[in-house]
Amino acid sequence: MAGYTSVTPEDLAHMLDVIGVGSVEELFDGIPAGVRLRRPIDLPPGQPEQAVYAELRRLAARNVSTEDEITFLGAGMYDHYVPSIIDMLMSRSEFLTPYTPYQPEVSQGGLQVMFEYQTAISELTGLPVSNASVYEGPSAVGAAAYMAKLASKRPRLLVSRGVHPHSRATLETLAVGYGTTVEEIALEDGVTELDALRAALSDEVGAVVIQQPNFLGTIEDVTALSAAAHEHGALVICAADPLTLGVLEAPGNQGVDVCVGEGQSLGNRLDFGGPSFGFFAATEKHLRAMPGRIAGETTDADGRRGFVLTLQTREQHIRREKATSNICTSQALNALGGVVYLSWLGRQGIVELGELMLQRTHYARETLAALDGVTKLHDRPVVREFALRLAVSDREAVGRVLERCAAAGVNAGYALGRSYDEHPDGLLVAITEQRSRADIDRLAEVLGAAVAAERATVGAGATA
Amino acid sequence: MAEAGYPDELLYHAEHDWARVDDGVATFGITWFAQDALGEVVFFDPPEVGSSVTAGEFYAEVESVKAVSDVIAPLSGEIVEVNTALADTPEAINDDPYGDGWMVKVKLSDPDETTALLDRDTYVAGL
Amino acid sequence: MTEGRNPQSPQQRERATTIFEKGAPGRRAFRAPDLDVPAVDGLIPAASRRAASPRLPEASEPEIVRHYVNLSKRNFDLDSGFYPLGSCTMKHNPRLHERVAALPGHARLHPLQDPRRAQGALELMFELQGALAEVAGLPHVSLQPSAGSHGELAGLLLTRAYHADRGEQRTKVLTPDSAHGTNPATVTMAGYEVVKVALDAAGGVDLDDLRAKTDENVACLMLTNPSTLGIFDPNIEQMASIVHETGATLYYDGANLNAIMGYSRPGDMGFDIVHFNLHKTFTQPHGGGGPGAGPIAVSDRIEPFLPRPQVVRRAPSNGGPPVYDLDEDRGGRESKSIGKLRGFQGNYGVFVRTYAYIRSLGAEGLKDVSEVAVLNANYVLARLREKVGDQLPLAFGERCMHEFVLSGAPMKKQLGIRTLDLAKRLLDHGVHPPTVYFPLVVEEALLVEPTETETRETLDQFVDAVAAIVAEAAQDPEIARNAPYTTPVRRLDEAGAAKRPRVRQAL
Structure with missing residues (x-):
C-alpha cells in the first residue's frame, strides 16, 4: 500500500476477518457491473516526496513572481508584505487541520479567532455585524446582491462601472439564477456619474453596488451615492479596499448598508488569485439575513466565557432551500491571516x-x-x-x-x-x-x- | 419550562396551534407539545400587522438553535397585533405558551371556521 | 458530576480575553517604511477622510504571538487526534503540500501576470484539469469554483444555460431526502424549485417516486453517490436513464468521491456535471472551515457553457514546446459561457496542493485511498456492531462504503443518553466526534468516516471509547449528559447566544 495509508498485510488479514469478507474488492460488490471502471486510472505512477518537490519547483520557476520583478500590478490583488508571524500562525496544526467548529468545546481557538475577526471587520467598515468570511471579493459582491434581492424582492440591480470587472461579471452570472437584471451606471471623469444613477433609480431597484476606491483608484463620494439610492429605498452595497480604510471614511458612516470586499491585502498571499477571503459586514437589521458562519459570544455550563457558531438557522444545513446562502466551507484560515495582520498593523x-x-x-x-x-x-x-x-x-x-x-x-x-x-x-x-x-x-x-x-x-x- | 398542559377553554389545530376567540378577534399561539418538540425557542419572526393569514397556512417562523418551524394559522383573518415582547423574551413561548407566549391577534374574516377546530380532549387524544 | 472540574486545568481557569482586550495605548508591532516622497496635504476630500481611526488592537508582536498560539491550543485538530467527521473526509494533510505551495513562484504570483510569465501555473492547472477529468470520467473541467457549494451553483447555472440554449425554461430540481443542505439551498439560489425524492427501504433513491416526479419541467437531479448514508445506489443506471429520457441533467455531488476512485467514475454512471471537494478527497487542509476548492467536470453537451477563463494549451506551429494561455472569452454574441463565478482563476494555492497529492499517489495510490477508506470504515462498523450494535444499530444495510450512519435512537430509549451526549463524552476520550444529526432521515444519526489515513490501532481505540461510553451510560447516564469535563470550556449555552447575539467585542 502506497501514499499515506498504514495497512500492513497482517492488519489487512485481521480487518477482513473481522468484517467477514475475503478481500477488499468484495467490499465494492455493491457497485453495479455496468458502471465499473474496468481499467486502471490513466495517470502517471506515484512519485517519492523529493521528486514531487522537484516537479513543483520546476513549475514555480516558470512563473515570474513579485520577487522576480518590481511590480505595479494590482487591479484587485496587491503585493503587500506578509509578516512572518502570519506564516507561523497559519501553519500551526491547530489552525491548519481542524474543520468548521461544529464541536465548540474543542474549537474555542477557531471560534474566538472568528469573533475577533468579526470585530476587526466591523471596526474597519463601520458596520455592526460581520460574518466569519466568504470566498473572496467578487463572489462577496454577488452574495450581497443575493441578500438584497431576498430582502427587497425588487427585480433591478444597478452597478457602477467603477466596480471591479470581475465583480460585475460575477453579478451578471449569478443574477441569471436569482432573477434580477443588472444595469451599469457609467463613470464620468473617473467616478460614478451621480446624475446617471439618479436617472436610473426607481422603486424597482433593490440595490446599488459601488466600489471604494473604485477600480480606477478614484475616491467616490459614497455619501452622495448612498443618499441617492436611499431615496428610492434601495440598499447600498459597497465593495471596499480594506487597507485604505485607515484614511478613508468607514463606508458604514457614509450610509452604506452592506460593505464587502477582497481580503487578500490583509496578510494573505497572492497565490495566483486564491485562496484569500471575502469580508461581509452589514447594518444590524440584516444580521439574520447574512450568509455564512457567524461566531457569537456565550457562556458554558460553569459560567466561563466562550464562543459558538450562532444564528445557524440561517444556514443551508438547517434551513435548506430557504437558507440565506448555500455557502458551507468558506475561508476560515485566510480570515485568521486577516485578523492577525490587522492586529499586527494595529490602530x-x-x-x-x-x-x-x-x-x-x-x-x-x-x-x-x-x-x-x-x-x-x-x-x-x-x-x-x-x-x-x-x-x-x-x-x-x-x-x-x-x-x-x-x-x-x-x-x-x-x-x-x-x-x-x-x-x-x-x-x-x-x-x-x-x-x-x-x-x-x-x-x-x-x-x-x-x-x-x-x-x-x-x-x-x-x-x- | 411550563408543566405539560392543554387548557379547556382553547380551540386547537392538529398542527399544534391554539386559538382563543373573543368577540371576533382570536389570539394564536403554539401548544405545550409544539414548544416541547422544538426545544428552547430563541427567535420568533412575526408577520406584519395588517397582513392577512389563512387557516391551515403558515404565518410566522419560530426558531430553536438547530431548527426552524413554520407556525400554522388555525383561523383566517387580518393580523391586528403581534407580540412584540417576544423579540426580547422568546423563551416566553416555552415558559408560558398559553399566556405571555401568545404570538398574534387576528380579526377573523370567517368566524364559522372555528367549527373545524378541535376541542381539548380531541386534540390531546391525537398526540 | 464533578469529574474533571476540580481541580480545573489551567486552560479552564483562564478567562478568555480577546486581542482587543490585550495590549495598551501606543503599543505596536508594525513599523511603517519611511515616508520617502514629499508629503502633500489635502489629497483626500475632507468629507471622505476618516474622522476616527478604526479601533484595531494596540499590541506588540510578542503579545500577538502569545495570544494566538495560546488560542490555537484551545482547538482540537487532525494532527493531534482522530477526526472521523462523516461527510468531511478528514484525512492526513501532507506537509509537502504546504512547502511547495509556499514557493515564491507559486505563492507570490500575481493573478493578472501576463500568461507568458505564468507558464508554470498554467501548465499545473492544465495538467490538473486533465487529471480531474480522468478521475471523474468526464472530459472538460473548470477549476474556478471556490468550494463544493460553489461548484453546485456552477452546475445548476450550467444546467440553466444548457436548457435555455435549447429554448427550454425548466423549473424544478430533484434532490433526495438524504442530500446535503447545500443542494436545496443551491437550487433556490439558481432560481429553481426543490422537489424532494423519497428513499426506499434500503436507503437508496425510490425509483417509483423518481419516475413519478420526473417530467419535462425537471431541469436536473442532484445526487451524491455513494450517498450520505454511505451506500452506493445499486439503481444508478436506471436513475440516469429515467432522468435523461426527459432531457434533464444529472449532477454529482462529489463529497463522497473518496469511496470510489479506481472503481467507478461519475461520468460512467451517466452524470453530466460533477464537483470535486479538493479539501476532502484531495486533502487540502480544512483550515478551521476553509479554504477549499470545488472544481467541476462536465460532459460534452455542457462544455460550451463552462465559466471563463479556461486554461488552454496551444501547440506552436513551429513544433516548439506547448504554450499555455487563459481563454478569457470577453463575451460577445457567439459566447455561451455562463461567465464568471468569482474573481481571477480560482483557488490556485489549493490546486498546487492537489497536484502534488495526485503526483505523489499516482493512479495506484488513488485507488489505494478508496480501498483503505472503505476497508477502515467497514472495520470500524463491524467492530461497533459487535460491541454496541443493540444500542447503535446501522441505519441501513449490512456494510458500507467509506462512511456509515448509526442510529442512536435505541441508545436514547435504553440508556437515556442522546447521540449528542455520546459525542460530547467522546471529547473527554480525546476523539473528535463523528458528524451528529445528519443525515436528517436517520433519527439520532451518527455519521462516521474514519478515512484511509488512520491506523488500525486508532480505529480500535475509537471503538473502545464508544463502547466504554455506552457501558458507562448503562451505569450512570448523567456522566454523558453533562460531558465534556476536560475540554477548555464545557457545554456552551447556544440558545443564549442565539437569543441575544453578541457577534463582536464591545470596544
Whole structure:
C-alpha cells in the first residue's frame, strides 16, 4: 500500500476477518457491473516526496513572481508584505487541520479567532455585524446582491462601472439564477456619474453596488451615492479596499448598508488569485439575513466565557432551500491571516500605511504624468491605484509598452483595455508599502523609455 | 419550562396551534407539545400587522438553535397585533405558551371556521 | 458530576480575553517604511477622510504571538487526534503540500501576470484539469469554483444555460431526502424549485417516486453517490436513464468521491456535471472551515457553457514546446459561457496542493485511498456492531462504503443518553466526534468516516471509547449528559447566544 495509508498485510488479514469478507474488492460488490471502471486510472505512477518537490519547483520557476520583478500590478490583488508571524500562525496544526467548529468545546481557538475577526471587520467598515468570511471579493459582491434581492424582492440591480470587472461579471452570472437584471451606471471623469444613477433609480431597484476606491483608484463620494439610492429605498452595497480604510471614511458612516470586499491585502498571499477571503459586514437589521458562519459570544455550563457558531438557522444545513446562502466551507484560515495582520498593523499602523500609500500614489501619479506621452486619465483624488493614458495607438501598443517594461524587470501595471473598451490606451498602476520612491523612479525611467520607443516605432512605420 | 398542559377553554389545530376567540378577534399561539418538540425557542419572526393569514397556512417562523418551524394559522383573518415582547423574551413561548407566549391577534374574516377546530380532549387524544 | 472540574486545568481557569482586550495605548508591532516622497496635504476630500481611526488592537508582536498560539491550543485538530467527521473526509494533510505551495513562484504570483510569465501555473492547472477529468470520467473541467457549494451553483447555472440554449425554461430540481443542505439551498439560489425524492427501504433513491416526479419541467437531479448514508445506489443506471429520457441533467455531488476512485467514475454512471471537494478527497487542509476548492467536470453537451477563463494549451506551429494561455472569452454574441463565478482563476494555492497529492499517489495510490477508506470504515462498523450494535444499530444495510450512519435512537430509549451526549463524552476520550444529526432521515444519526489515513490501532481505540461510553451510560447516564469535563470550556449555552447575539467585542 502506497501514499499515506498504514495497512500492513497482517492488519489487512485481521480487518477482513473481522468484517467477514475475503478481500477488499468484495467490499465494492455493491457497485453495479455496468458502471465499473474496468481499467486502471490513466495517470502517471506515484512519485517519492523529493521528486514531487522537484516537479513543483520546476513549475514555480516558470512563473515570474513579485520577487522576480518590481511590480505595479494590482487591479484587485496587491503585493503587500506578509509578516512572518502570519506564516507561523497559519501553519500551526491547530489552525491548519481542524474543520468548521461544529464541536465548540474543542474549537474555542477557531471560534474566538472568528469573533475577533468579526470585530476587526466591523471596526474597519463601520458596520455592526460581520460574518466569519466568504470566498473572496467578487463572489462577496454577488452574495450581497443575493441578500438584497431576498430582502427587497425588487427585480433591478444597478452597478457602477467603477466596480471591479470581475465583480460585475460575477453579478451578471449569478443574477441569471436569482432573477434580477443588472444595469451599469457609467463613470464620468473617473467616478460614478451621480446624475446617471439618479436617472436610473426607481422603486424597482433593490440595490446599488459601488466600489471604494473604485477600480480606477478614484475616491467616490459614497455619501452622495448612498443618499441617492436611499431615496428610492434601495440598499447600498459597497465593495471596499480594506487597507485604505485607515484614511478613508468607514463606508458604514457614509450610509452604506452592506460593505464587502477582497481580503487578500490583509496578510494573505497572492497565490495566483486564491485562496484569500471575502469580508461581509452589514447594518444590524440584516444580521439574520447574512450568509455564512457567524461566531457569537456565550457562556458554558460553569459560567466561563466562550464562543459558538450562532444564528445557524440561517444556514443551508438547517434551513435548506430557504437558507440565506448555500455557502458551507468558506475561508476560515485566510480570515485568521486577516485578523492577525490587522492586529499586527494595529490602530496606528493602518493609518500610517494608508497615509504612505496615499502619498506615494500621489508622487507616482505626478511623476509618471510628467513623462512624454503619458497623461492622467482624470484629475480626481486617488489612493493606492491610479489610471494613466499612454499616447500610443491602441491596446496592442499598450501591450508592447508593458512588454518592454517587463524586459527591463518592471511590471508597469494593468492594461485597462483588458476590461474597459473605452480605455484602450489606459494603464492602471498600483502602489503598496513595498514600492519605494526608488522603485517609482525606476518605473518612470522604464515606462518613459518604453512609451518613447513605441512611439518611435510607429512613427518610423508611418514614414516608411 | 411550563408543566405539560392543554387548557379547556382553547380551540386547537392538529398542527399544534391554539386559538382563543373573543368577540371576533382570536389570539394564536403554539401548544405545550409544539414548544416541547422544538426545544428552547430563541427567535420568533412575526408577520406584519395588517397582513392577512389563512387557516391551515403558515404565518410566522419560530426558531430553536438547530431548527426552524413554520407556525400554522388555525383561523383566517387580518393580523391586528403581534407580540412584540417576544423579540426580547422568546423563551416566553416555552415558559408560558398559553399566556405571555401568545404570538398574534387576528380579526377573523370567517368566524364559522372555528367549527373545524378541535376541542381539548380531541386534540390531546391525537398526540 | 464533578469529574474533571476540580481541580480545573489551567486552560479552564483562564478567562478568555480577546486581542482587543490585550495590549495598551501606543503599543505596536508594525513599523511603517519611511515616508520617502514629499508629503502633500489635502489629497483626500475632507468629507471622505476618516474622522476616527478604526479601533484595531494596540499590541506588540510578542503579545500577538502569545495570544494566538495560546488560542490555537484551545482547538482540537487532525494532527493531534482522530477526526472521523462523516461527510468531511478528514484525512492526513501532507506537509509537502504546504512547502511547495509556499514557493515564491507559486505563492507570490500575481493573478493578472501576463500568461507568458505564468507558464508554470498554467501548465499545473492544465495538467490538473486533465487529471480531474480522468478521475471523474468526464472530459472538460473548470477549476474556478471556490468550494463544493460553489461548484453546485456552477452546475445548476450550467444546467440553466444548457436548457435555455435549447429554448427550454425548466423549473424544478430533484434532490433526495438524504442530500446535503447545500443542494436545496443551491437550487433556490439558481432560481429553481426543490422537489424532494423519497428513499426506499434500503436507503437508496425510490425509483417509483423518481419516475413519478420526473417530467419535462425537471431541469436536473442532484445526487451524491455513494450517498450520505454511505451506500452506493445499486439503481444508478436506471436513475440516469429515467432522468435523461426527459432531457434533464444529472449532477454529482462529489463529497463522497473518496469511496470510489479506481472503481467507478461519475461520468460512467451517466452524470453530466460533477464537483470535486479538493479539501476532502484531495486533502487540502480544512483550515478551521476553509479554504477549499470545488472544481467541476462536465460532459460534452455542457462544455460550451463552462465559466471563463479556461486554461488552454496551444501547440506552436513551429513544433516548439506547448504554450499555455487563459481563454478569457470577453463575451460577445457567439459566447455561451455562463461567465464568471468569482474573481481571477480560482483557488490556485489549493490546486498546487492537489497536484502534488495526485503526483505523489499516482493512479495506484488513488485507488489505494478508496480501498483503505472503505476497508477502515467497514472495520470500524463491524467492530461497533459487535460491541454496541443493540444500542447503535446501522441505519441501513449490512456494510458500507467509506462512511456509515448509526442510529442512536435505541441508545436514547435504553440508556437515556442522546447521540449528542455520546459525542460530547467522546471529547473527554480525546476523539473528535463523528458528524451528529445528519443525515436528517436517520433519527439520532451518527455519521462516521474514519478515512484511509488512520491506523488500525486508532480505529480500535475509537471503538473502545464508544463502547466504554455506552457501558458507562448503562451505569450512570448523567456522566454523558453533562460531558465534556476536560475540554477548555464545557457545554456552551447556544440558545443564549442565539437569543441575544453578541457577534463582536464591545470596544
